[in-house]
Amino acid sequence: MFLESLQNFHTAMGREEWVARWRKLGDAHRLAGELSLKKGAFEEATQACLCALTSFEVARRLLDEDDPQFGELSTRIEEAIDVFGSSQARKLQLVDISGCDQTEFPAYYLPGTGQDSCAPAVICISKEDETGVTLLARLLPVVIDRNVSVLVVSHADVSNHVPAKSEMPLSCCLDYLSVQHEIDDSRIGVYGEGLSAVLATDFAVSDRRVAAAVCDGGLWNWARTLASVSWLATNQDVMDEDAASARRLRLVRQLRCPVLVVAGGRGIVSVSEATTLLADCAAGRIDLELLVSRMARTPMGDIENFVPSDDFIFGWMEHKLAHSSAT
Known part of the structure; x- marks a missing residue:
């Protein structure tokens, strides 16, 4: 308010x-x-x-x-x-995740409210300029009354790897969650903010176990592809909209789970890019939804209203992961 x-x-x-x-x-x-x-x-x-x-x-x-x-x-x-x-x-735990390269990195783990062994879980990755603690502090009021477990990691800990293997630490996070007795290992999602949205996309593409993803929908890689095409092409060879749509769909179809793209605010996805992707996915019958961050325009500049955005994101996660279980 x-x-x-x-x-x-x-x-x-x-x-x-x-x-x-x-x-x-x-x-x-x-x-x-x-x-x-x-x-x-x-x-x-x-x-x-x-x-x-x-x-x-x-x-x-x-x-x-x-x-x-x-x-x-x-x-x-x-x-x-x-x-x-x-x-x-149900204690908040600071745990060590063992990486595939024999290294370890810290993560915060909070089990869900339920006592059964079929609760979903979400791996949450902080923005590139924020710590895992900062993201955890913001999300705790959102997840505290939900029957969903969360594992919060920092962007720095999961991105300081060879690009081709950058998704491996996140697979180790999923491995950790999969053996927790209160978690249904078929209902684990990933949520990335800022450049971590790109990490979430790459992870969901590489690891078929991811059941839902809040990510950039491939738009970062699409922007790099478009820049390369524009640099190489002459004015006569610039990609038309049908070809562009086909390429966007080819990228997003690599995601084999439901996707939520968060646009605007302090994120990396523009509203116009996300709206175009949403239209392409609707035409291609791809399960992708869009959330536009609510901004308060003030004399002090634009401030993102994080409360309704976070609530929508985890409501969406709960819904999609419940559907994943039913499927």
């Missing part, structure tokens, strides 16, 4: 004042969570921590990306996550 209301302001109170207000709000909720935890009131502690995490994320969104306060907010986020982890019966 706050982010939506910002577009009605014509004279901003000042970015720093808004950031300070939301940081103070987050601190108050985190303190309330700590006090509730000491009293043994675990549910109240959980809710307070979730409020703190969302408050800190709003403060982050109001900052310029190169603002030094990012580091300070990261510390506050980690402290709130520590309190959250102590308040949960």
Whole structure:
């Protein structure tokens, strides 16, 4: 509600004042969570921590990306996550994923709410300029009441490999989830943000076990293909729209699972590119959907309203992974 209301302001109170207000709000909720935890009131502690995490994320969104306060907010986020982890019966775990090249990298794992062995799971990859902890903090309020397990990894940990083998660490993540007793290994999806959306696409193409993907739908590779064609071709040889559509479909058909493309906001996919891809996929009867990020236009610049976007993404994941089980 706050982010939506910002577009009605014509004279901003000042970015720093808004950031300070939301940081103070987050601190108050985190303190309330700590006090509730000491009293043994675990549910109240959980809710307070979730409020703190969302408050800190709003403060982050109001900052310029190169603002030094990012580091300070990261510390506050980690402290709130520590309190959250102590308040949960189903513990948030920091686990080590063994890579196929004998290396290990960390990941955060939170089991779903159910006790059976048929729950879905999602591998979540942070943006290229964010840590796994940052993504985890934003997603916890979205996934806490859903019967879906999440494994959160950072872009840096899964992308620092030979390009041809960049999907291998993600396959190791899927291997880890597949042996967890509460997870149905036929219902594991992947979600990537920013350039990680490209990693999610490549992973879904290379590993047939992926049951649903929130990714770029091949548009990054398509843009590189188009740039190469334009560079090599003369003006008379420029690709017509029918040929372009056929090439886009050839790329996206490599994805053998339902796909959600998130366009706009701070992502790498433009709305116009995604809309064209959506039309091509509709004509080709390919299961691809589009989410356009909601933006609040403010005197401080455009700010992405992450709350409804995240809620839609995980609602879509739940629906598609449930359908995957039925199939």
